[in-house]
Amino acid sequence: MRKDYLAFFVSLFLSRLADQILLFIVPLIVFQTTQSVAWAGLAFFVESLPRYLAFPVCGALCDKFAPVRILHISQVCRALACGVAVMLYGVFDGILWIVLLSALCGVLTTQGIMAREVLMPHVFPHYSYAKTLSYSQIADQSGLVLGPLVAALMLEVWAWHWVV
Numbered sequence: 001m002r003k004d005y006l007a008f009f010v011s012l013f014l015s016r017l018a019d020q021i022l023l024f025i026v027p028l029i030v031f032q033t034t035q036s037v038a039w040a041g042l043a044f045f046v047e048s049l050p051r052y053l054a055f056p057v058c059g060a061l062c063d064k065f066a067p068v069r070i071l072h073i074s075q076v077c078r079a080l081a082c083g084v085a086v087m088l089y090g091v092f093d094g095i096l097w098i099v100l101l102s103a104l105c106g107v108l109t110t111q112g113i114m115a116r117e118v119l120m121p122h123v124f125p126h127y128s129y130a131k132t133l134s135y136s137q138i139a140d141q142s143g144l145v146l147g148p149l150v151a152a153l154m155l156e157v158w159a160w161h162w163v164v
């Protein structure tokens with residue numbers, strides 16, 4: 001496989017890994033802070049629901065605009081949102097910011113994943129869609145499974161706001 005193709009799948013893996021790290025640690029942080037399972041569950045709901053509600057909008061955006069541009073915007077906005085959220089934590093403290101950050105990043109991840117899927121037939125013209133989809137699923141599922149493990153290992157070393 002060519003290096004640029006490998007970069008595409010590594011990008012997908014890292015994006016999904018980062019998303020799963022954030023998705024995993026938010027309820028843990030809320031539980032650790034509040035000692036309430038109910039609040040942790042509510043935090044998971046608040047960070048997860050926008051992801052699913054965003055699918056129709058994200059699909060329409062991928063149909064209307066260039067998927068490469070959408071992908072770049074999604075990645076840059078996620079990085080900026082994390083940086084701003086960490087700065088806000090330094091100023092305001094609290095945990096509400098991390099729940100809102102995770103919700104926003106979830107929507108942006110959904111957009112990025114959809115844009116990648118739209119790009120695949122154009123990026124891999126020499127391979128069948130089934131083959132590129134299988135590679136995509138390997139990268140995606142690896143990030144899904146390894147995210148919580150990596151998050152747990154990072155939480156052993158750093159404070160949670162540094163993991164974010």
